[in-house]
């Protein structure tokens with residue numbers, strides 16, 4: 001598919017131009033760490049950059065017509081490899097070893113080889129150390145593109161050997177417009193639903209699109225309802241955990257992170273973004289000191305940072321729900 005048919009994500013344009021400029025000045029780092037909010041399109045950026053670097057006739061974007069661009073469009077270019085977690089939540093050392101072996105061979109058809117690691121915060125300790133060796137002895141014809149979910153931990157020695165490029169999250173209007181263009185002719189164009197998806201996705205458009213497409217929006221409502229009932233003492237903890245567990249720990253932390261942010265905003269006299277949670281969060285904001293709210297938010301951030309290595313999502317979700325419950329005024333918590 002020619003690059004023009006699939007334009008660069010609008011909020012990535014300035015970052016893209018910066019990378020193109022680095023390359024023209026021959027200053028493109030051997031290892032680039034692309035850090036961005038989950039679901040804001042960093043993989044799209046990396047794939048596009050890989051195609052551009054392989055293209056034999058690149059302008060500001062890949063030409064879309066040369067042999068390399070055609071191979072890329074067919075998903076058959078032999079000089080690029082992508083490393084993602086296989087059948088678990090972490091990238092294992094064997095995967096990195098295979099990647100390293102690929103990188104030490106000469107390119108087959110292009111002038112260079114490219115490796116994408118999606119994501120570097122999912123490398124287990126052995127895998128991260130194995131990758132470190134590759135970064136310490138860089139081959140000149142190799143480009144490594146490491147991705148990182150913003151806020152997730154990454155081995156500091158790994159990070160220090162990369163140039164970090166933080167990709168932005170778009171302003172709400174840009175995100176809404178992009179989402180509208182993507183959902184053309186579909187049911188999901190209802191503005192309220194769209195804003196709800198964006199609010200839950202932390203403003204990340206691709207994550208919002210996935211929420212709408214994969215039916216997660218309804219699941220998010222079930223999660224909110226479970227939290228509401230648990231706070232009122234209408235359901236037991238295990239029943240409240242169930243819908244969150246079904247969505248997974250990552251989504252749970254996204255949902256709860258958004259609600260906690262809204263709670264902080266409401267506590268400071270501002271407005272929340274998730275209107276469906278408004279009544280519950282306003283109530284909690286009225287009955288809690290900002291320090292309590294901050295404590296909950298920090299707890300969610302902590303869970304997020306350790307998520308990759310968390311072996312018991314059920315326990316974690318239960319503990320998070322209990323942290324929410326602590327915000328209920330004592331009398332109400334007992335009354336129902």
Ligand SMILES: [Zn+2]
Nearest residue numbers: 055063066069
């Ligand atoms: Zn090309």
